[in-house]
Amino acid sequence: GQNIDQPTEMTATEGAIVQINCTYQTSGFNGLFWYQQHAGEAPTFLSYNVLDGLEEKGRFSSFLSRSKGYSYLLLKELQMKDSASYLCAVRDREGGATNKLIFGTGTLLAVQP
Amino acid sequence: EAGVAQSPRYKIIEKRQSVAFWCNPISGHATLYWYQQILGQGPKLLIQFQNNGVVDDSQLPKDRFSAERLKGVDSTLKIQPAKLEDSAVYLCASSLHGTVLGYTFGSGTRLTVV
Numbered sequence: 001g002q003n004i005d006q007p008t009e010m011t012a013t014e015g016a017i018v019q020i021n022c023t024y025q026t027s028g029f030n031g032l033f034w035y036q037q038h039a040g041e042a043p044t045f046l047s048y049n050v051l052d053g054l055e056e057k058g059r060f061s062s063f064l065s066r067s068k069g070y071s072y073l074l075l076k077e078l079q080m081k082d083s084a085s086y087l088c089a090v091r092d093r094e095g096g097a098t099n100k101l102i103f104g105t106g107t108l109l110a111v112q113p
Numbered sequence: 114e115a116g117v118a119q120s121p122r123y124k125i126i127e128k129r130q131s132v133a134f135w136c137n138p139i140s141g142h143a144t145l146y147w148y149q150q151i152l153g154q155g156p157k158l159l160i161q162f163q164n165n166g167v168v169d170d171s172q173l174p175k176d177r178f179s180a181e182r183l184k185g186v187d188s189t190l191k192i193q194p195a196k197l198e199d200s201a202v203y204l205c206a207s208s209l210h211g212t213v214l215g216y217t218f219g220s221g222t223r224l225t226v227v
Contacts (some may be wrong), residue, residue, distance in 0.1 A: 005156075015117075033215045035215075038140075038192050040223075041220070042204060042220050060227050087155050089155075089215070091215070100158060101146075101158070101215060101216060103155035103156045106154070
């Protein structure tokens with residue numbers, strides 16, 4: 001089976017750095033994604049990791065350790081517009097279906113002035 | 114390129130009524146997904162199509178939900194009869210097979226069952 005865990009809520013201050021953790025258990029791991037979802041909107045792609053290490057993209061970075069089943073999303077120089085839900089999703093090949101994304105419940109980040 | 118189109122944007126129905134949602138994926142995207150997202154939760158996969166064939170419908174409540182993708186392009190998801198717990202956002206997504214960019218989601222249909 002599959003299991004993805006991430007904190008339900010986090011609060012951070014504008015201009016600061018925040019790290020959102022995600023742990024997962026899956027039998028057919030084929031990559032990990034982070035999506036951003038503002039209230040009432042569709043999820044939008046942020047990052048993708050399939051090999052161990054850090055992927056940096058502007059203010060956002062994502063890290064993966066496959067041996068530990070662990071990832072984090074790092075947001076730097078926080079802005080008010082970063083207030084959103086951040087979804088960790090694992091691409092799973094279980095059952096032979098490729099490209100299926102299994103989502104965590106999301107972490108609701110509130111950025112305060 | 115045009116995004117994933119979904120309609121309607123919002124729908125309110127009474128329990129035991131029927132409802133249908135429509136999705137038109139990005140042109141050329143062979144894989145289409147329907148997800149259900151209940152408020153405060155992450156999206157849950159209901160069904161995955163590859164062209165016009167079903168790849169995975171293991172979490173689709175088949176006693177009341179049905180979906181089709183005739184001609185391998187647009188798709189409809191139907192609920193009949195609806196229950197209160199079906200209140201959620203129904204997200205359609207599409208992808209090129211094997212893409213590393215995951216999915217492109219549509220804006221979703223927000224269903225309220227009263």
